[in-house]
Amino acid sequence: MAMTMTQKILAAHAGLESVRAGQLISAKLDLVLGNDVTAPVAIQEFQKFGFDKVFDTEKIALVMDHFTPNKDIKSAGNCKKVRAFAGEQKIKNFFDVGAMGIEHALLPEQGLVIPGDCAIGADSHTCTYGALGAFSTGVGSTDMAAGMAGGVAWFKVPSAIKVVLKGELPKNVSGKDVILYLIGKIGVDGALYRSLEFCGEGVAALSMDDRFAIANMAIECGAKNGIFPVDDKTLEYVNGRTERQPVVFEADNDAEYDETIEIDLSSLRPIVALPHLPSNTKFVDELGEKIYIDQCVIGSCTNGRMEDMRRAAAVLKGKKIASGVRLIVIPATQKIYLDCIREGLAEIFVEAGGVFSTPTCGPCLGGHMGVLAAGERAVSTTNRNFVGRMGDPTSEVILASPDVAAASAIKGYITVPEE
Amino acid sequence: MSKSKAYVFGDNVDTDVIIPARYLNSFDEKELAAHCMEDIDADFVNKVETGDIIVAGYNFGCGSSREHAPIAIKASGVSAVIAKSFARIFYRNALNIGLPILECAECDRISQGDELEIDFGSGVIKNLSKNESYQTEPFPPFIKNIIEKGGLLKSIR
Numbered sequence: 001m002a003m004t005m006t007q008k009i010l011a012a013h014a015g016l017e018s019v020r021a022g023q024l025i026s027a028k029l030d031l032v033l034g035n036d037v038t039a040p041v042a043i044q045e046f047q048k049f050g051f052d053k054v055f056d057t058e059k060i061a062l063v064m065d066h067f068t069p070n071k072d073i074k075s076a077g078n079c080k081k082v083r084a085f086a087g088e089q090k091i092k093n094f095f096d097v098g099a100m101g102i103e104h105a106l107l108p109e110q111g112l113v114i115p116g117d118c119a120i121g122a123d124s125h126t127c128t129y130g131a132l133g134a135f136s137t138g139v140g141s142t143d144m145a146a147g148m149a150g151g152v153a154w155f156k157v158p159s160a161i162k163v164v165l166k167g168e169l170p171k172n173v174s175g176k177d178v179i180l181y182l183i184g185k186i187g188v189d190g191a192l193y194r195s196l197e198f199c200g201e202g203v204a205a206l207s208m209d210d211r212f213a214i215a216n217m218a219i220e221c222g223a224k225n226g227i228f229p230v231d232d233k234t235l236e237y238v239n240g241r242t243e244r245q246p247v248v249f250e251a252d253n254d255a256e257y258d259e260t261i262e263i264d265l266s267s268l269r270p271i272v273a274l275p276h277l278p279s280n281t282k283f284v285d286e287l288g289e290k291i292y293i294d295q296c297v298i299g300s301c302t303n304g305r306m307e308d309m310r311r312a313a314a315v316l317k318g319k320k321i322a323s324g325v326r327l328i329v330i331p332a333t334q335k336i337y338l339d340c341i342r343e344g345l346a347e348i349f350v351e352a353g354g355v356f357s358t359p360t361c362g363p364c365l366g367g368h369m370g371v372l373a374a375g376e377r378a379v380s381t382t383n384r385n386f387v388g389r390m391g392d393p394t395s396e397v398i399l400a401s402p403d404v405a406a407a408s409a410i411k412g413y414i415t416v417p418e419e
Numbered sequence: 420m421s422k423s424k425a426y427v428f429g430d431n432v433d434t435d436v437i438i439p440a441r442y443l444n445s446f447d448e449k450e451l452a453a454h455c456m457e458d459i460d461a462d463f464v465n466k467v468e469t470g471d472i473i474v475a476g477y478n479f480g481c482g483s484s485r486e487h488a489p490i491a492i493k494a495s496g497v498s499a500v501i502a503k504s505f506a507r508i509f510y511r512n513a514l515n516i517g518l519p520i521l522e523c524a525e526c527d528r529i530s531q532g533d534e535l536e537i538d539f540g541s542g543v544i545k546n547l548s549k550n551e552s553y554q555t556e557p558f559p560p561f562i563k564n565i566i567e568k569g570g571l572l573k574s575i576r
Contacts, residue, residue: 140512
């Protein structure tokens with residue numbers, strides 16, 4: 001029976017010849033992820049139900065990235081709990097302050113997820129690893145606890161939407177614009193319970209960082225996962241990061257899809273998502289009146305990678321941000337942080353009038369390092385603009401690419417980079 | 420069988436409004452329940468009564484995977500959530516922690532304060548205030564097993 005790429009990976013991990021959409025399966029996991037918000041709950045449940053050992057000390061990743069370096073006493077207590085558990089259980093991939101980065105940038109960078117893997121994470125943006133041709137999806141803490149105990153998870157095999165990409169992205173347009181455009185087109189539940197399978201000749205021209213940004217936000221249209229075919233760029237990215245062999249799965253030519261959506265990359269323009277849904281999109285050149293901002297955040301699991309930093313720096317180089325705007329730049333991992341310093345990007349951000357922070361998810365979810373006051377508005381390269389997401393329930397978040405965010409910080413209102 | 424009052428919300432109720440991230444430094448269920456729905460209805464925790472049922476539109480529980488969201492709802496005394504559809508992670512989380520949820524295409528017929536009676540066996544919701552009844556999607560046996568055992572970890576233990 002013909003299968004999608006996602007279905008093939010799931011079938012292989014369930015030990016089945018084939019699977020069909022709607023089937024309930026139990027799949028073996030190559031990685032179980034948790035962070036400092038979700039892992040404490042998972043550990044409590046793991047212990048409460050009397051499990052004493054994790055299924056594999058090398059296949060669990062615990063990343064202290066959300067409220068770290070700890071923002072308050074309770075958060076510090078949560079990290080302490082995870083730290084103790086990682087020690088007791090001899091968990092190899094425990095990433096504490098100094099080693100940690102934002103989980104969905106860190107795990108691919110460390111080679112912990114590779115093509116063909118089946119991974120779950122107690123964080124909704126776990127779908128990011130689809131960029132590598134892996135099946136990965138977000139779950140809650142109880143699923144994480146069960147995964148840590150038994151190394152398996154139950155799934156309902158998803159049907160899929162085929163997203164055919166054509167052409168090449170224009171300058172100043174990146175993966176973030178592609179995914180915002182798609183979410184705007186199908187809505188925040190447009191892919192509910194389903195896979196987004198990206199394909200077409202347009203894929204080849206997308207960088208890995210573009211693909212990570214696109215797969216990352218698959219959840220924002222409800223998708224179970226968003227996945228890219230494995231090509232030379234993927235294999236080149238993975239090369240040297242792991243000793244494991246990538247496994248390349250391809251969708252069958254006659255695989256069935258619920259629908260097919262075509263996107264001509266060359267026709268895309270910079271786009272933003274206005275409050276309070278990621279689907280509330282508008283091209284920047286169609287905004288009409290000026291939308292002023294108080295803060296600009298450049299970072300997160302969506303857009304905190306090296307290419308994002310370079311894009312933002314290219315716009316900010318030699319410029320000053322507008323008076324009254326606060327610019328917060330947060331590279332996603334320690335490696336990216338260091339590369340920003342070595343390449344002179346850190347200097348550009350600071351000289352433009354911004355702050356340059358070590359990795360944290362912090363402001364994206366209104367945790368720390370840039371919480372908004374009542375009535376304030378931010379442009380942000382993060383992934384959610386729900387009510388109260390970055391702070392006070394009357395504050396607003398506008399989602400944008402690194403290029404648009406940086407250009408907006410300079411002007412003080414939402415705009416695209418000058419030619 | 421449970422008889423309860425409906426508490427109605429719209430579409431796309433996300434987990435950031437169910438339990439804002441500023442409270443995620445705790446996972447104590449009472450603390451979470453004290454802030455349940457705070458950013459969408461600041462009065463919810465004062466008005467909700469034990470046994471009440473949340474009724475919502477499409478894509479309930481979208482966004483973050485925080486299990487703190489169904490935990491907060493359950494601990495606030497809510498006995499079940501009925502929605503036109505659920506975001507997939509919330510759906511799993513609710514089942515996994517034993518918060519009853521039901522998908523119901525006709526739930527927009529339910530008004531704030533309507534008295535409801537749910538028969539989980541048959542999946543029929545009776546609206547006593549409007550003298551109507553609605554059929555919900557039955558759970559597959561695999562998921563029924565998780566519910567009957569009282570959550571995922573009990574079902575695999």
